[in-house]
Amino acid sequence: MTIIAAVDSPADGDALAARLRRVAEEVAREAGDPLKGAFRAAMEVDYKVDLHDPVTVHDRRTEALIRDRLLGEVPDSAFLGEEGGEIGSGPVKWLVDPIDGTSNFAAGLAFWCVSIGAVADGRILAGVVYDPMTGNLFSADLDGVWLNGEPLVPRPAREEARAALITGFPVQRDFRLDGRETALADFGELVSAFSTLRRPGSAALTLCHVAAGWTDAAVGFGVNAWDVTAAILVLRQAGGHYRPLTLGKVPDGSADQLCPGYVAHGPGATYPTLDRVADRIDARRRARAA
Ligand code: IPD
Ligand code: CA
Ligand code: CA
Secondary structure, three states: OOOOOOOOOHHHHHHHHHHHHHHHHHHHHHHHHHHHHHOOOOOOEEEOOOOOOEEEHHHHHHHHHHHHHHHHHOOOEEEEEOOOEEEEOOOEEEEEEEEEOHHHHHHOOOOOEEEEEEEEOOEEEEEEEEEOOOOEEEEEEOOEEEEOOEEOOOOOOOOHHHOEEEEOOOOHHHHHHHOHHHHHHHHHHHHHHOOEEEOOOOHHHHHHHHHHOOOOEEEEOOOOHHHHHHHHHHHHHOOOEEEEEOOOOOOOOOOHHHOOEEEEEOOOOOOHHHHHHHHHHHHHHHHHHO
């Protein structure tokens, strides 16, 4: 009997989630560690949509390795990766970004990771985010969240004026969607409200930094399921808050990981400027899409 067919009670669900987490941990390390050798070496870079969207041979190779290993370990599962699309079928679906933070990886900036999430019936069961450069491995299942195998303990949130915010906003796409002046005005409001605003890239690693309390908040307006699925579970299991935004691109009520925008922060925080700016952008894009 396959591991998935064996699930018929909540306890079995927890056991399945734990099993998927362990598989994802092993595969993330196997895929991520060799990337350290490729990092900062000469590499071929292609571009997908435009010059703001690079991809390297390592993204494609790493995704193929992860796909083969995951489907080998859990044959009755489906796989969706950023580079190669969807393959396989089954009650569990893997959502994988082989390198989240490709622009950083291609440039030689050490802020990128491997992200592996597992979903069943729209619910995130397991998530692993591995940063090979630091060796930090964040993992979560239905029972908890760990950093390098130790329970991840949330830190108290700081008030907005003392807090650090990470965002990739705005990028060229945001200028196209909202207009350059409008997007820069929104960005300026966040710069003024927070003590520190940083744009390091990698939504998955950013959300794990929020989970660990290494930064206070994050906001994004152009993420895909492979960017955020694993990290949503890491953040929530650490007591953090993740609020999806549909931005008029997916129906209301869509699964959180399918929504293209989010506001995230640590436990118990209230960030009024962040909420106001994010809600304004969400409302503007919803109105345009209507
Ligand atoms: C991107 C990064 C970036 C986020 C984008 C993602 P990639 O993924 O996570 O921080 O703002 O929305 O597409 O292209 O580096 O895998
Ligand atoms: Ca990504
Ligand atoms: Ca990627």
